[in-house]
Amino acid sequence: MQQGPSFDIRTIFQIVQRRKWFLIVPIVLATIVCVVIIKITVPVYHSTATIKMDRFLTLTGRMNQLVPGVTAQNRVRMRDNKEAIFKQLSNQQTIGKIIDRVGMKPKQGQIEKANEIVKSNPALSKEEALRSIMISQLTQKLTLEFAQRSEYFILGSKSSQPKNAYLITKTLADLFIEENLMTELSRLKGTAEFATVQMEHYRVQLQDAEDALRAYRRSMAQTSTQNLSVNSDNLPHVNSLIQSYEAEKLKRIDELNNVETRLGDLNSDIVMFQSNEATQLKAQLIEKISKQAELLISFPWNNGDVLRISKEIANLKDRLRNEIRRTGPRDMQSKYGRSVILLAIKRETIETEISLLNKQVNTLNRLIDLFNRARTTIPVQELTLNNLQAKVEKNRQLYQTFVDQANSARIREALQLTEMKVRYRVIDPAQIPVEPINTDYMQIILIATLAGLGLGVGLVYLLELLDNSYKGIEEIETALGISVLGIVPKMNLGPGAGKKKSLPF
Helix, strand or coil: CCCCCCCCHHHHHHHHHHCHHHHHHHHHHHHHHHHHHHHHCCCCEEEEEEEEECCCCCCCHHHHHHCCCCCCCCCCCHHHHHHHHHHHHHCHHHHHHHHHHHCCCCCHHHHHHHHHHHHHCCCCCHHHHHHHHHHHHHHHCEEEEECCCCCEEEEEEEECCHHHHHHHHHHHHHHHHHHHHHHHHHHHHHHHHHHHHHHHHHHHHHHHHHHHHHHHHHHHHHHHHHCCCCCCCCHHHHHHHHHHHHHHHHHHHHHHHHHHHHHHHHHCCCCCCCCHHHHHHHHHHHHHHHHHHHHHHHCCCCCHHHHHHHHHHHHHHHHHHHHHHHHHHHHCCCCCCHHHHHHHHHHHHHHHHHHHHHHHHHHHHHHHHHHHHHHHHHHHHHHHHHHHHHHHHHHHHHHHHHHHHHHHHHHHHHHHHHHHHHHEEEEECCCCCCCCCCCCHHHHHHHHHHHHHHHHHHHHHHHHHHCCCCCCHHHHHHHHCCCCCCCCCCCCCCHHHHHCCCCCC
């Protein structure tokens, strides 16, 4: 038995000639199989987009003072965000949004698989199972590549339809930028909304406090206006006026008692007629006397206004006396004598003068009461006024604080939005792929040919290794230890010789 074949160039050519079909057949078969696989393979298109994540813009010191809370950020390191970006792009919510935006329809195979899942799990609806399958299969078609020392990454998707691959990639890139902008702006929007709500709340409180302060000041002004006629300086004079009016009233009361004594039993029976003219004159007298009392508090008796109103009062009194004499005893002429009628007229006149003196005294007493009440309420009013003013100032400061905070948040939001739009950029947008990634026919055929050739070479080597026959003179001389004197080739003995088995020599 041979230990193994020993090859040289001539031997190799002899083996190739002898075993040529074991080399040709595998190559042909591999090529045929390759062509068949190429024909039945579904082309896969791959669309990609490159997104760059820059650092935030650096703000100057003046901008930092103008917009507190906005500071420069460090450079983004992609390796630190790789896992977070991958989770963000591959979560079910994001994939579901892609399906909805692209308008992807379920395929027949997905529908059948969803029906099988529903059969095994009746609690799950067909729509949920179908959507879960679509999300899972689409997730498997997404690709994500990160650069080693750069600030960008490449995302993409594979599909049998080039337009779908493009739409999925473009939508995924848009969603990534939108979600990051919304996430980073959510804090600023929350701050701005809170500041706006608080600003409106304290604006209402400030307005209410200012209204309360204005109303209280108006009430104080009205009270102070009423108390201007009596003060600490003229209070003794007012008291002396009251005493003089009281003394005059006592005299009139004595006269009234004398007249009533003279009337005797007729005093209760006699009733004077009150005409409209007399009633109007009494009302005018009451008004003039009240005004005279207030003027006498502030001015002396010889003041022009005091003299004028005193003269008007005297004229009204004369007219009232004449009116009483003319119309008062209208119903008494047939019942009483002249002396009784004169006493009744005098009684009516004295009673009118007493009522006017009472009015003057009451007016002065009322002004004194207002003055005394004001002296006790001024400290309370000042304390209340100070409290209202402090409340207004506090609400104004709080309102202005939230106004500044809201304006600052809006400015920060605008700045951050501008910076983030620059930070998240698509530097290489998605394109509709022209050629599939799995149809490099020449490369595939070359690989198949080389694989067939390798298989053929392996088979030839194996056959030669297992073949124990002598294939040359050297092997015979080595095996028998004798020299070969000559070689008798195979002989063609004619047409019938083929039927006989040729014998090896």
